[in-house]
Amino acid sequence: xxxxxxxxxxxxxxxxxVYVGLFLELVIAFFAQVLAARYLSVGGFGGLTxxxxxxxxxxxxxxxxxxxxxxxxxxxxxxxxxxxxxxxAVGISLTNAVIIGGLVALGAPVIATExxxxxxxxxxxxxxxxxxxxxALLNIAIGGIRGEKEPxxxxxxxxxxxxxxRFFLVIVAVVLGLDQAGIAGAYAFPYVVTSALALFLxxxxxxxxxxxxxxxxxxxxxxxxxxxxxxxxAGFVYRSVxxxxxxxxxxxxxxxxxxxxYAAVGFMQMFSTAFNFLGAPVASELEHDEDTEGVMSVFRPxxxxxxxxxACAFVPLGVFSxxxxxxxxxxxxxxGGLALAILAFGYGSQNVLSVNGPILQALGRxxxxxxxxxxxxxxxxxxxxxxxxxxxIVGAAVATSISFVLRDGLAAVEVRYLLDTTPIRxxxxxxxxxxxxIFGVFGFIVAPTVPTTVLWxxxxxxxxxLLYVVSVLVLFGISRTEVMILRSAEEQYGLPVPDPIxxxxxxx
Numbered sequence: 001x002x003x004x005x006x007x008x009x010x011x012x013x014x015x016x017x018v019y020v021g022l023f024l025e026l027v028i029a030f031f032a033q034v035l036a037a038r039y040l041s042v043g044g045f046g047g048l049t050x051x052x053x054x055x056x057x058x059x060x061x062x063x064x065x066x067x068x069x070x071x072x073x074x075x076x077x078x079x080x081x082x083x084x085x086x087x088x089a090v091g092i093s094l095t096n097a098v099i100i101g102g103l104v105a106l107g108a109p110v111i112a113t114e115x116x117x118x119x120x121x122x123x124x125x126x127x128x129x130x131x132x133x134x135x136a137l138l139n140i141a142i143g144g145i146r147g148e149k150e151p152x153x154x155x156x157x158x159x160x161x162x163x164x165x166r167f168f169l170v171i172v173a174v175v176l177g178l179d180q181a182g183i184a185g186a187y188a189f190p191y192v193v194t195s196a197l198a199l200f201l202x203x204x205x206x207x208x209x210x211x212x213x214x215x216x217x218x219x220x221x222x223x224x225x226x227x228x229x230x231x232x233x234a235g236f237v238y239r240s241v242x243x244x245x246x247x248x249x250x251x252x253x254x255x256x257x258x259x260x261x262y263a264a265v266g267f268m269q270m271f272s273t274a275f276n277f278l279g280a281p282v283a284s285e286l287e288h289d290e291d292t293e294g295v296m297s298v299f300r301p302x303x304x305x306x307x308x309x310x311a312c313a314f315v316p317l318g319v320f321s322x323x324x325x326x327x328x329x330x331x332x333x334x335x336g337g338l339a340l341a342i343l344a345f346g347y348g349s350q351n352v353l354s355v356n357g358p359i360l361q362a363l364g365r366x367x368x369x370x371x372x373x374x375x376x377x378x379x380x381x382x383x384x385x386x387x388x389x390x391x392x393i394v395g396a397a398v399a400t401s402i403s404f405v406l407r408d409g410l411a412a413v414e415v416r417y418l419l420d421t422t423p424i425r426x427x428x429x430x431x432x433x434x435x436x437x438i439f440g441v442f443g444f445i446v447a448p449t450v451p452t453t454v455l456w457x458x459x460x461x462x463x464x465x466l467l468y469v470v471s472v473l474v475l476f477g478i479s480r481t482e483v484m485i486l487r488s489a490e491e492q493y494g495l496p497v498p499d500p501i502x503x504x505x506x507x508x
Contacts, residue, residue: 049256050125051184063140068225073220081217089221098133123184138157157194166187173185243262261336264329301427310351311439319443346400372407430476
């Protein structure tokens with residue numbers, strides 16, 4: 001087996017593990033969120049959403065981009081250096097996080113009243129501020145686990161343990177009749193447990209070597225990581241600044257409706273997250289060996305199936321967006337339907353274009369990544385300020401979607417310029433055009449006649465997706481790489497792949 005084939009197998013195997021974990025996490029988190037949304041008032045759920053956004057930005061600042069540094073450098077350095085590098089990153093991040101978390105928790109009344117003009121979110125800000133150190137440590141540990149290419153550990157921590165604890169605590173809070181503080185605590189406390197578990201699992205993967213700080217290595221990692229602070233902050237801006245601006249221009253009830261739409265579309269993000277989890281370290285290894293074509297051979301088939309997966313997810317979240325929200329969350333949140341459809345389109349585009357990010361990361365172009373993210377963040381803020389007062393949460397959804405496409409579109413152009421090749425070719429555009437045709441028919445002709453029930457929504461969505469996948473396979477066939485992956489799945493998991501079907505669809 002060639003190194004490229006092995007790299008592809010590593011990415012697909014890791015992605016399949018992370019997919020299962022992400023699906024479990026999303027399902028568990030989904031039920032917890034629905035329970036919280038139905039239990040709290042719309043404004044109370046908006047306070048919860050605001051608190052989680054502050055937790056996100058606090059942990060990004062505290063982490064100093066070191067999670068990304070561990071992801072890139074752990075696969076490249078000698079075994080004896082790994083333990084010391086991880087310990088240094090953990091120490092720096094923890095120190096920063098304690099300071100930042102303390103300031104947020106102590107200053108919660110001022111932040112809620114003076115910044116957001118809504119004292120009702122004070123309790124959420126205080127609780128999530130106290131959780132910032134644990135969230136920062138969790139991010140560092142996951143970055144190290146990613147660098148060590150241990151997807152199962154990520155699944156244990158992020159996809160199973162954290163959402164299960166949260167779900168259990170939300171149920172306890174509801175049964176005991178606790179208010180916003182109880183639900184916020186149920187969301188924040190799992191970070192305490194999972195950060196400790198993630199660090200334990202990370203250190204299990206590291207060689208038992210003496211701790212000895214390598215100043216030169218630390219400086220190299222820091223130089224690479226520090227620009228990622230800008231990337232992380234910018235990422236926070238185009239993911240969450242709309243939450244704060246909606247709270248500022250509108251109110252916490254609008255935040256609650258938008259938060260439901262934003263959380264629902266999170267199902268789409270798992271596609272690119274799963275593939276990119278091992279995509280970055282694998283691409284880093286191949287790039288280190290100057291194997292550019294190997295990098296492309298890994299990411300081209302990934303890009304194609306990200307189109308297919310995103311298009312299928314768009315049916316319930318985009319075509320039936322208002323019905324989806326009303327059925328799942330209740331009629332009080334139905335106003336988020338159009339925002340959900342726009343966000344679903346934005347996330348779908350981001351899924352496909354995001355394959356360029358790990359390639360730039362493997363090339364060591366952290367400054368380019370930072371530039372892309374900062375520019376997208378600035379555009380996002382400007383558009384939010386212009387759109388939210390005029391169009392409400394729909395304007396926020398448009399601003400977020402545009403910023404996604406801008407950030408990852410720039411990365412696509414830069415990869416093409418730097419490597420004179422790209423993972424996005426006809427493998428992407430063909431399936432995308434087929435999706436527009438098939439789902440356009442379902443959206444304008446079939447959707448208006450479908451009864452608003454769970455079974456009808458799932459049934460029609462399933463039929464549309466099946467028709468689409470079959471059309472893609474018949475029109476474009478299966479590549480040699482995809483056949484290799486199918487054979488690998490057949491060997492490793494005992495999944496039958498009939499020869500006549502493979503031969504019919506396989507186009508060399």
